[in-house]
Amino acid sequence: MRMLPVLIRLAWRYLWRNHRRTIVMLSAISIGAWAMIFMTALTRGMVDQMITDGISVLPGHVQLHNPEYLDDPSITNRVSLTEAELETRYADAGFEAWASRVRVPAVITSERESRGVTLLGIDPIAERDFSFVDYDKVDGRFLESPDDSGVVIGAKLADTLDTEVGKRIVLMSQDPDNEIADRGFRVVGLFHANMETYEDTYAFIGKKTAQKMLRIGDTTTEVVFFGNDYRNVEPTYEKVAAAVDDSMRVSRWTEVDTYLGTMLSVMDGFMLIWVVVIFLALSFGLVNTLVMAVFERVREIGLMLALGMKPASILGQIIIESMMLLAVGLLIGDALAWLTVKPLESGIDISVVAKGMEMFGASSVLYPKLHMDDVILSNVVVLILGFLASLSPAWRASRYEPVEAITKV
Amino acid sequence: MTAVRCVDICKTYRQGDQDIKALDHLSIDIEKGDFVCLMSPSGGGKTTLLNAIGGLDIPDSGEVWVAEQRIDQMSKGQLADLRLANVGFVFQAYNLIPVLTAQENVEFVMQVQGVPAKERRSKSLAILEEVGLRDLEDRRPAEMSGGQQQRVAVARAIVSRPELVLADEPTANLDSRTSDELMELFTELNKNHSTTFVIATHDQRVQRYAKRLVRMRDGRIVDDIEQDAA
Amino acid sequence: MNIVLRLAWRNLWRHARRTWLTIGAMVFSNTLLVFMISFQFSMYGLMIDNTLQVFSGHMQVQAPGYKDDQKMRQVVLDVQPLAERLRGELDSETIAARGWAFGLASSEERSYGIGIYGVEPEFEGNVSNIPGLIKDGQYLGKSDAMDIVIGGMLARNLRVGVGDELTLLGSGLDGSFAAAVVTIVGVFESGVKEIDRNIAEMPLGAFQEVFYMEGAGHQVVVLAPTLNDAPLVERRIAATLPDNLVVHDWVALQPGLKQAIQADMSSAFFMYGILVILVAFSVLNTQLMSVLERTHEFGVVMALGMRPGRLGRLVMLETTLMGLIGFLLGAAVGALLTYWFSVNGLSYPGMEEMAANFNLPGRVYPQVSLLKTLFGPAVVFLFTLLAAVYPALRLRRLHPVEAMRTI
């Protein structure tokens, strides 16, 4: 341990003895580190956005349904608890947000066209914070209360239906007895969403209005809950599950939207692979540099051994040199990544490929995100792998016989 | 007390299909406080003997004792500790670590020994003063002449007052005045601290300072005489 | 062997370990590039084929505006005769007429809004793979029977099966109320949720009757022999069409597909670019070392009268040799790896869920092709040569006397 300062000084000086080689290697490491983090920030931003969007459309980190509902989203498969019963169980449980809602497939008909939509009966006040619709950016107005008598549809759907704010449409679905349940509504607002499909798919009406139209009294089809982190939904899940018995099904968002759920783990895996691939591409140069660095100072290593330095210290010296090289390179790379990602955090417009991004489930503006965890992960992976890669050249260096080394020309 | 004892040591190098006996059944005892000068024509085996004594090289057969310990069977780590604690080295060539300054080179051994920084600094500056390099302490080896480098190496060898100093051609690159100064320094250390010196050399001037002259040829001692040092 | 070539070759192996490490970097990147590019383009091919073969075909004749709005009244008049005429003119069977309407399908217990296609049963199978995906019952037969085939998930949701009746409600072309009772003759499973849940097909004749289409439809779907032939076929069709009709190619029909590929490609090529640059740095590092450590030697031969330019060429030749080894080994290993997967298939955890979004199977068999094998390694080779330019040029600044002084 007391050797450490000596070793550090030696390693640092040796690093700069052949400054050209060190600079070339540093550039490579910096570019590699930059690429790791930049790419990670882009994908992380994309996936984050996808998941946040996805969760706000689902919506919820955790959902409560009738066990049949997910396979057969029909009005017959309702949550068996009334709103009052839900209220007593969950009102004080400390969720970030929660809401019960009515969601059924329906047909919307204007004077000219009909389309299938997902009809959402909501309490607009309870959903304001997590809705994928920005209430303030609605053409016309958004719903104002659970017994609002208007409907809000997507701008895209309004186009297709040839309708507009102020005009009337008819919504048609079925009641629990398979009788047609329909009602005329006045379009009060047109919402805009990140993705065109959302604008095509959803029609919002008041929850009370929906219950009346579908003749389901004080019941709903789903209850949605938000915790504070989509990556860690277990606390929310347990709170929700604890309050109901087996007759209800409680699911995490990863189970409801398996595409999004796999996306998250696939992306995490992908990023690790990317970091490792870059490292491997760098490792050849790194090992090369170390081999050369040892090669050109065999005599000096012999001298140090002759003067009484232990082989372990020689090993340490080479490893420290390698770690310094990596650390400096990583530092520059991290700084570069920070400098390039920060200005982009306000969003990169990639609407040229908007429809393509929609296929991935992503929106047309990319918000790169520099997550501390990701930065730390890539740095640590590189340092650990770098340590392993330097073992072999360092070991060889420490195995020299002093006399042979000194007399080597 | 014997500082160094070699008993019947052999060292053979293979060069092509030829065996070269660098040390050929050589035995020698060196008392503590002795000042020995090894002489031989080039290739006589001086460096090989010094390396064997310093534990840098293990002879093929025979025994080597340093400071009452048998060293030819020690592990590398033990040898390193022994050198660190007891032996100062001046090599024939490539003596210094190129990335360290003169002072840092002198401090190197002490640093490995774990001498505190303050003590290191004062000792190294004092010793550089003694070898006449006071103003060059911040230069790196590449910025010094061959003779100056050699003096730094000597300074490093004696700075921690080892019991035994092994020097291979320490005056090779020095002019006659600095050679004399260096030898005087050695003699003084030898007198005051009874440091044992074993010096391999061709230099006539060096021989004058020796208490004992050992002549070698083809790995054998051919002559071994006590003399009154100058 | 030429003396310079032999010299270059020997120089290369002076530091065998270093040379191999540098070649290692090339082989690593090349292998990865060959494999990734082959895999990626196989995926794109599959994505395009699978997506287009479900429904959209390589191109469609439609009324202007229909593509974006899908309104009932944006019709192709006399759609069947048009399809018939095109089949004759192009001498092709892979052309079929369709109509499309939105309707409410009700069983005893349930009602769902679905998209209903009217199709020509005898030709639909040539342009779409749905007829081949019938899992239960059979596909449509006579052109005016009140029959329907529906997706598997829709069947489950409606709680119906083959032989059951469905009531269809919707509006006709003229806006009037349209209703019919149809018999389910088949249930298909495409594996794509959206399709299995939302789509039904009935014979075009019956469809036109139910929705008061009066011979009109919404699209004529055309499948060219291959994707590459599509533009030619498209031009021939466009030339024969009246002014009130347009033909859209697959890019226009499925804008997401092409854009998804573009988006994926740009991120992939960013990654490939980084790999190539890292290899280039590896080469730069090695060649710089190899030049610097020979400074003395170069000084000597220059003092003897060798021109710096020739030394530079020597360094470039060494790099070329090294690059060639990397190129050949990398391409070979990459092709072998790809070949192995082309036989055994490739899948990774989560791929199935992801792939379904793009009409892809859960296991992909990438194809080995010469172009995809050589492209990546060729770029790496090029950058390898570029990387050696700086070390080679440094030689021009070499002074024999100074060079000989350095050890």
Ligand SMILES: Nc1ncnc2c1ncn2[C@@H]1O[C@H](COP(=O)(O)OP(=O)(O)OP(=O)(O)O)[C@@H](O)[C@H]1O
């Ligand atoms: N590593 C080695 N490999 C082969 N032969 C060696 C090796 N080291 C020394 N020798 C040979 O052993 C003999 C003794 O060498 P040594 O270096 O001890 O001589 P020396 O007396 O120090 O000579 P000089 O005065 O030139 O320094 C010489 O013949 C030499 O060639």
Ligand SMILES: [Mg+2]
């Ligand atoms: Mg010698």
